[in-house]
Amino acid sequence: MNDTIAVVNLSKRFADVQAVSDLSFNISKGELFGFLGPNGAGKTTTINILTGLARPDNGTIMIGGMDCSQKHRAAQHLIGVVPDESNLYPELTGFDNLCFCGALYGMPRQERQNKAQELLKVFGLEEAANRKFGGYSKGMKRKLTIAAGIIHEPQILFLDEPTTGLDVASARQLRQLISDLHKNGTTIFLTTHYIEEAQRLCNRIAFIVSGHIVKIDTIENLLQPFQNIHVVQIICADTDEKIHHRLANSFPDMNFIFVRKDIIRIEADKPILAGAVVRFLEEQEIEVYEAKRITPSLEDVFVQITGIEADAMKKEKSGMGGKT
């Protein structure tokens, strides 16, 4: 068996809230696995249970071949954790924070100092190495927190909402770093509520809503049902019911979705001749501003499966999230 993490029927309840319910999934060695869901879906609870910061009510957890269901701290030497909030020591410098985190994993002094220097360089924090962590910007804090999570070169890395609250440039840089770690063979468990981020980084994704996994598959397989669907979006002047009926009657082989009064989404199982629709609208004295082909994305899959609008996901947290 090549599974680095195997979870079966994991459940956890806090008072009257069922945080996660019957979660089952496995993660192969070297895989970048994404947990995608809105705030409060159970992503952080799952990470806390897997990393030994919380106890499951039910279910079995195997990490690196070790049963962590009862001995929940058994695999801690294998894992690195980057929590959703930067939690290093504000009174220590960036360099000292990294060295301290290395020491927690038993790294000898010279080794952890060398590694800390190396990571500060990789994360572009060399100049801030001797500044106190409390004085770092949010992006710098996030980078150092990730560096602290990997200083001991863990086999498995848990990243909880790594880019939340970051500016665009920092988020992009972090995604590149995560991608590099993955290429170097680290197994990564990533939680996010940014759909594009999950699509860009992950091999497989689980959609988690209200503590339940509603879908789990590779990006390719998730997008497969949408591969043969052709989509065109038209932005135009406001339309009304009358126009909607006329469109439907004039183009019976197309499916019209009126997203807003001024946005029409057309779906069909064969290539759409947008020009004909545009001409039709103009004949109806509806001014057309834009008509573009849309490639179905993970966002469409997510919306269809979970029923949660992508916009709602984007609003979940106050941070900018570095959407690019």
Add this chain to the structure above:
Amino acid sequence: MKAWIAFWNILVKDMRSYYLKPPNISWGLLFPLVWIAMFFIRSGLGMDSLPNLLPGLVALSILFGTTSVLSVTVTFEKKGRSFERLLLAPISLETLMLAKTSGAILFGTINALVPIFIAMFLIDLSAINWVVLFPAMVFIAVSSTFLGLFIAVSVKEVFEAQTFSNFFRFPMIFLCGLFFPIEQLPIWLKPLSYILPLTYGADVLHASINNSGKIPLVLDFILLIAFCVVLFLVTLRNIGRKWII
């Protein structure tokens, strides 16, 4: 070996970040000095009062030195979530908590030396049984530190840690026999005295400094060690129940 590296670095970080900060050092010096001055003036007996005051001053220095800092720092780290880093480290919970408490134990023990050091210049200390006094100071520091840890795990906010510490500290000072003999306490208060670890610590201090202990020394040490073990185990259980939920 790896656990020792973690242990040592947690201890060194805490010493640098908390215990060796100037405000703490000045607190460690000022606190015993103020108490010495207060009791010295209050007794009106001059230098003769010092041998009788010394056990109480040593005990207070340890009690306040250990509980004040530890309960606050642990609560502070828990609230700031940096404590999670420690909980994620591949070391046992026992090693982790011993590392977190070692700084306080050291600080408390060094604090206890301050009144003794001052007294050295004022009175003859040749009657002191140092072989008994030093282990007593260490065990009082350990039990007080574990009490501080118990308090830290019981509260959520930093200000609660201070308030809750005083809930234990002040009654303990007056019930443990340091300043008022337990025999003179009302009968209904006496049982309370005997469930306090400081009662046995104070008795050893009296025995080693003034040869005026009331309880056999062996029993004092056995009970002090028992309090340390029980407080540590109860705190570990509470951490398991409250912090790893």
